[in-house]
Amino acid sequence: MNRNKREREYYSIDVGDSTFTVLKRYQNLRPIGSGAQGIVCSAYDHNLERNVAIKKLSRPFQNQTHAKRAYRELVLMKFRHVHMLYLVMELMDANLCQVIQMELDHERLSYLLYQMLCGIKHLHAAGIIHRDLKPSNIVVKSDCTLKILDFGLARTAATGLLMTPYVVTRYYRAPEVILGMGYQANDIDQWNKVIEQLGTPSQEFLMKLNQSVRTYVENRPRYAGYSFEKLFPDVLFPADSEHNKLKASQARDLLSKMLVIDASKRISVDEALQHPYINVWYDPTEVEAPPPVITDKQLDEREHTVEEWKELIYKEVLDWEERTKNGVIRGQPASIGAAVSSSPQQHHQHHPSTSSSTSANDVSSMSTDPTLTDTDSSLETAGPAAAAATASGPMGCCR
Ligand code: AMP
Numbered sequence: 349m350n351r352n353k354r355e356r357e358y359y360s361i362d363v364g365d366s367t368f369t370v371l372k373r374y375q376n377l378r379p380i381g382s383g384a385q386g387i388v389c390s391a392y393d394h395n396l397e398r399n400v401a402i403k404k405l406s407r408p409f410q411n412q413t414h415a416k417r418a419y420r421e422l423v424l425m426k427f428r429h430v431h432m433l434y435l436v437m438e439l440m441d442a443n444l445c446q447v448i449q450m451e452l453d454h455e456r457l458s459y460l461l462y463q464m465l466c467g468i469k470h471l472h473a474a475g476i477i478h479r480d481l482k483p484s485n486i487v488v489k490s491d492c493t494l495k496i497l498d499f500g501l502a503r504t505a506a507t508g509l510l511m512t513p514y515v516v517t518r519y520y521r522a523p524e525v526i527l528g529m530g531y532q533a534n535d536i537d538q539w540n541k542v543i544e545q546l547g548t549p550s551q552e553f554l555m556k557l558n559q560s561v562r563t564y565v566e567n568r569p570r571y572a573g574y575s576f577e578k579l580f581p582d583v584l585f586p587a588d589s590e591h592n593k594l595k596a597s598q599a600r601d602l603l604s605k606m607l608v609i610d611a612s613k614r615i616s617v618d619e620a621l622q623h624p625y626i627n628v629w630y631d632p633t634e635v636e637a638p639p640p641v642i643t644d645k646q647l648d649e650r651e652h653t654v655e656e657w658k659e660l661i662y663k664e665v666l667d668w669e670e671r672t673k674n675g676v677i678r679g680q681p682a683s684i685g686a687a688v689s690s691s692p693q694q695h696h697q698h699h700p701s702t703s704s705s706t707s708a709n710d711v712s713s714m715s716t717d718p719t720l721t722d723t724d725s726s727l728e729t730a731g732p733a734a735a736a737a738t739a740s741g742p743m744g745c746c747r
Contacts, residue, residue, distance in 0.1 A: 363389050368404055370434055377402070381443065383484065383498060385417065390439050399439040408433040415657030416650070421499045422664055433661070441490045444483035453586045454595035454625075456492055461602075462621070462629040463494040469617045471496070473639035482520045523609045527561050540568065542609065547573020549609045556610075576604040598625040 360369045364379050366387050374391040381388040386406035393400045408418040418433055447460070464486065471478055478485075478496065485498040518538060526539045543549070548570045554562050580603055585596035602625045605615035620626060621635055652660065 363387060366404060366406070368402065368434070369432065370402060374400070374402060374436075381484075385421070385498070393436075401437050401439045403435040403437070405433040405435065409654050409658060412652065412654055412657065415654045415661075416652070419657055419661050419664070422661055438495075440487035440495060442488055444486040444488065447488050448483060451586065454592055454599065457586075457599065458595070458625050459492055459629055460488065460494055462626050464496070465617050465621050465626065466634055467494070467496045469621065469635065470637070470639055472617065474641070480517060480520075482517050522611065524611050527557065527565070536564070539565075543568060543571050543573070545574060545579060546607060546609055547571050553610045556612075576600050579603075595625065598623070602626070 357371055358369050359372055360367050361377055362368075363377050364387060368377055368389060370377070370391070373395045374393055376392045377389040378391075379387060380390045380401065383403075385408075386404045388401055388403045391400055391402050392398075405414075405418050405421075407414055409415050421435065444460075452460075468478075468481075476499075478499070480498060481496070486494060486496055488494045521538060523539070523542055526536060526542070529536060548568070549565070554565060557565060577600070580600050582593070582596055585599060586592055587596055602615070602620065602623050605623070606620065608614040615623070621630060
């Protein structure tokens with residue numbers, strides 16, 4: 349791009365320690381978060397007349413690993429625009445670390461969980477393993493819609509399911525990931541924490557481990573573990589009515605099926621979607637929607653130089669702009685971001701009022717939208733954009 353054009357269309361602004369150089373259509377930049385890959389700002393997009401989030405990838409071309417991560421995130425998330433590796437997406441209101449500080453009722457808790465399960469189901473159906481799911485990578489809007497973020501470490505399962513155990517953030521590692529790290533690692537301490545709470549696993553489980561890991565596990569002190577009533581007593585749940593009491597026992601039941609050391613005995617995503625705590629939200633148009641189409645199946649096998657990655661990213665952006673111009677995007681089944689997003693308004697049209705889809709859970713008592721605004725004023729709606737995005741169908745905010 350020639351210098352004059354650049355100066356006409358772009359401007360630079362300091363945000364924290366970083367300088368954002370963005371199109372003039374994006375104004376009012378404010379920092380809202382940061383992750384392993386860079387800083388995220390909110391901004392007002394004058395073209396779309398709505399708030400957006402802009403993520404600046406820090407040093408995307410520092411080396412091949414950074415460049416490959418940037419490409420993965422771009423391809424898997426299908427961002428709206430990329431400028432010098434600024435990723436622009438719908439602005440959400442808070443990440444889950446912030447949301448879990450709030451006193452949410454069961455309606456909101458179960459709806460958030462339902463959306464996470466839908467998102468994970470769609471990722472897996474598209475052959476994608478996220479590899480770093482944790483609260484800071486899950487963002488929520490005040491209308492209770494949810495998105496899964498940060499695909500820089502995601503992998504397509506096409507290249508095999510063997511995972512690099514160190515990818516997953518420590519506290520969120522599944523037991524099988526911890527054990528896969530080799531028993532010398534200091535981080536194996538996380539295993540002790542798991543068995544202290546859940547108890548030493550059965551002999552049957554031990555027999556599935558390879559010899560060296562089994563020896564390690566067998567030589568740990570033995571723990572009886574705690575019952576789920578002890579681990580998650582009623583006081584931890586919202587409990588202000590008979591109805592909620594029922595919900596607390598359902599939530600605990602679901603947790604007891606999720607927090608199972610032996611992965612083969614753990615509840616699957618499909619089963620969890622059928623669990624009474626979750627299935628009140630079940631909408632086949634969301635749960636059974638076609639998986640997002642990932643065109644670049646060889647994404648993980650690719651090895652390129654930094655310059656080649658730049659080329660590929662540039663090409664992806666041009667392709668994207670071309671497809672958007674031709675209106676193809678709107679007809680696409682779903683992008684990853686879109687796949688994890690669904691609209692509570694829709695549920696309230698279809699579920700609470702339809703007694704045929706209700707189970708023992710009293711769905712009809714869910715009379716209000718599960719918005720987050722009425723429980724915490726710090727989660728303001730993003731303005732007209734929020735309504736527009738959630739009104740666009742079960743796949744919401746398609747990008
Ligand atoms: P990331 O680098 O994608 O993990 O994002 C880092 C943090 O920035 C997240 O934990 C969120 O707090 C915030 N964030 C990222 N994307 C958005 C978004 N679209 N809307 C609101 N906040 C976001």
